[in-house]
Amino acid sequence: MYTERVMEEFTNPKNVGELVDADGVGEVGNPACGDIMRIYLKVEEDRITDVRFRTFGCAAAIASSSMATRMVRGMTLSEAWDLSNADVVDALGGLPPAKVHCSVLARDAIRAAINDYRTRQGLPPRETGPCGCCGGAGCGSHPENG
Amino acid sequence: MNDLDHRPVYMDHAATTFMKPEVLAAMAPYFSRYFGNPSSLYRFAGESRQGVEEARGQVGAALRAEPNEIFFCAGGSEADNWAIKGAALANRKSGDHIVTSPIEHHAVLHTCAWLEKQGFSVTYLPVDEFGRVDPGDVEDAITDKTTLVSVMMANNEIGTIQPVAEIGRVAHDHGVLFHTDAVQAVGAVPIDVDTMGIDLLSLSGHKFYGPKGTGALYIRRGTRVENLIHGGAQEQRRRAGTENVPGIVGLGRAIELVTADIEGHNRRIAAMRDRLVRGVLGSIPDARLNGHPIERLANNANFSFRYVEGESILLLLDARGICASTGSACSSASLEPSHVLLAIGLPHEEAHGSLRLTLGDANTEEDVDCVLEVLPEVIGRLRQISPLTPAPARMPEVD
Numbered sequence: 001m002y003t004e005r006v007m008e009e010f011t012n013p014k015n016v017g018e019l020v021d022a023d024g025v026g027e028v029g030n031p032a033c034g035d036i037m038r039i040y041l042k043v044e045e046d047r048i049t050d051v052r053f054r055t056f057g058c059a060a061a062i063a064s065s066s067m068a069t070r071m072v073r074g075m076t077l078s079e080a081w082d083l084s085n086a087d088v089v090d091a092l093g094g095l096p097p098a099k100v101h102c103s104v105l106a107r108d109a110i111r112a113a114i115n116d117y118r119t120r121q122g123l124p125p126r127e128t129g130p131c132g133c134c135g136g137a138g139c140g141s142h143p144e145n146g
Numbered sequence: 147m148n149d150l151d152h153r154p155v156y157m158d159h160a161a162t163t164f165m166k167p168e169v170l171a172a173m174a175p176y177f178s179r180y181f182g183n184p185s186s187l188y189r190f191a192g193e194s195r196q197g198v199e200e201a202r203g204q205v206g207a208a209l210r211a212e213p214n215e216i217f218f219c220a221g222g223s224e225a226d227n228w229a230i231k232g233a234a235l236a237n238r239k240s241g242d243h244i245v246t247s248p249i250e251h252h253a254v255l256h257t258c259a260w261l262e263k264q265g266f267s268v269t270y271l272p273v274d275e276f277g278r279v280d281p282g283d284v285e286d287a288i289t290d291k292t293t294l295v296s297v298m299m300a301n302n303e304i305g306t307i308q309p310v311a312e313i314g315r316v317a318h319d320h321g322v323l324f325h326t327d328a329v330q331a332v333g334a335v336p337i338d339v340d341t342m343g344i345d346l347l348s349l350s351g352h353k354f355y356g357p358k359g360t361g362a363l364y365i366r367r368g369t370r371v372e373n374l375i376h377g378g379a380q381e382q383r384r385r386a387g388t389e390n391v392p393g394i395v396g397l398g399r400a401i402e403l404v405t406a407d408i409e410g411h412n413r414r415i416a417a418m419r420d421r422l423v424r425g426v427l428g429s430i431p432d433a434r435l436n437g438h439p440i441e442r443l444a445n446n447a448n449f450s451f452r453y454v455e456g457e458s459i460l461l462l463l464d465a466r467g468i469c470a471s472t473g474s475a476c477s478s479a480s481l482e483p484s485h486v487l488l489a490i491g492l493p494h495e496e497a498h499g500s501l502r503l504t505l506g507d508a509n510t511e512e513d514v515d516c517v518l519e520v521l522p523e524v525i526g527r528l529r530q531i532s533p534l535t536p537a538p539a540r541m542p543e544v545d
Contacts, residue, residue: 002461007461007465010458010461011462011465013531016530016531027533031493031494031495031498031534032494032495033475033494034455034474034475034483034494034498035455036532036533036534037533038533054531054532054533055531055532055533056453056454056455056531056532056533056534057455057458058455058457058458058474059457059458059461061455062458062531
């Protein structure tokens with residue numbers, strides 16, 4: 001069901017953990033949906049210098065978190081914001097259709113962390129798209145997205 | 147230790163079982179040697195007919211029923227569909243109300259939902275925290291429109307065994323038919339359709355070391371049930387289609403084997419299961435056993451592990467050669483967690499973190515050792531990754 005790259009990323013995830021001195025923290029999903037992703041960013045001069053995640057969820061959720069954090073490390077915040085869930089899916093060699101929402105969650109978690117950073121810097125949060133776990137239906141887990 | 151070069155540690159016998167060599171041996175002659183159609187008149191076909199009738203006798207004996215009350219079909223789902231649709235439709239003049247439980251297999255629940263669309267009404271009984279139906283609630287649910295009560299004998303996910311005889315008595319006291327899905331119970335619970343007050347009973351061959359694609363419906367003599375499969379005159383004109391002769395022969399042999407010593411079998415399996423449960427609960431914090439502590443199938447252990455998700459558990463176990471099952475949404479197409487675990491009151495989060503281990507004849511004490519070694523590592527690793535794990539319960543970071 002999963003590609004070898006998904007299984008590799010799931011069984012040996014990178015960037016697991018948290019950053020106590022994070023500059024931005026984003027969390028999306030909720031336990032009722034079966035997925036929660038929390039991403040910690042360290043930012044220097046608009047660039048992501050360190051990133052960690054914690055995820056509650058299936059193999060695809062853990063693999064997507066690991067892959068997305070590996071991809072945004074070293075990116076500018078603008079580049080990281082533009083990381084699409086399709087980029088994550090491609091890097092994983094594909095996800096089953098029912099699991100694509102996990103890659104959307106990873107994108108959303110990164111965006112939530114960036115917006116948290118912006119808020120802490122006194123900047124207005126950027127507009128985010130519809131929620132990855134509820135498709136904008138309103139799962140109640142991210143009031144910041146409306 | 148176990149890896150994929152070795153035999154997997156198979157602990158998913160509620161999903162399906164391997165077929166016993168004795169069953170395969172019984173079936174073998176009916177593929178190419180005695181291939182005749184049981185409906186044909188020449189003597190050659192008599193061998194096939196005899197194979198089918200011998201199996202009918204074996205199934206009847208296992209249920210304490212008459213052979214001519216046994217009707218072969220293609221599996222548990224067909225038997226459930228047939229029993230419920232057949233009884234509801236045949237008795238529609240007397241009423242249009244069905245009583246069932248919320249923890250039935252989907253073959254029952256989706257059949258009931260279909261009947262609701264046809265204008266029937268269905269009452270879903272409450273269950274307690276262990277998934278048990280109270281016969282008193284059955285009595286309260288029955289109205290003068292009720293024609294059928296359907297409650298499973300034992301649950302496929304949490305293993306809880308229902309007070310079937312009491313439910314059967316209540317149904318009969320009110321002149322209502324009683325169907326039970328015994329797919330998980332055959333070979334684990336001694337069955338007597340008379341003392342248990344059962345009018346209709348579903349069973350499935352591949353759950354007790356028989357072939358897949360085989361099943362049977364017991365229909366008490368005189369019970370009004372519409373046919374589901376229309377066509378030829380097979381199965382006393384009640385289930386059309388040329389008989390799956392090798393499958394039926396295998397089903398018969400399998401049920402004979404599995405009901406030969408239920409008590410001894412349960413004793414052996416339950417001893418391993420109990421050691422597994424004690425070991426898991428003793429070595430993994432924030433874990434619980436789902437289902438009834440005593441009134442449960444001897445081979446069933448169903449756990450919930452907080453802070454982690456079931457599909458992840460399964461895949462890490464699979465990587466170590468252990469086959470198990472989960473009620474997590476993430477392993478299903480529906481993205482909804484197990485209806486059974488939700489019905490017994492588990493919060494979504496704990497339903498997502500469920501793991502079902504079901505033992506069977508090929509399991510050994512070494513298999514239990516293997517699970518007891520691997521499972522705490524797997525849960526610990528996933529808890530390391532999870533944001534829900536309380537910090538003190540986490541090991542130091544690894545990267």
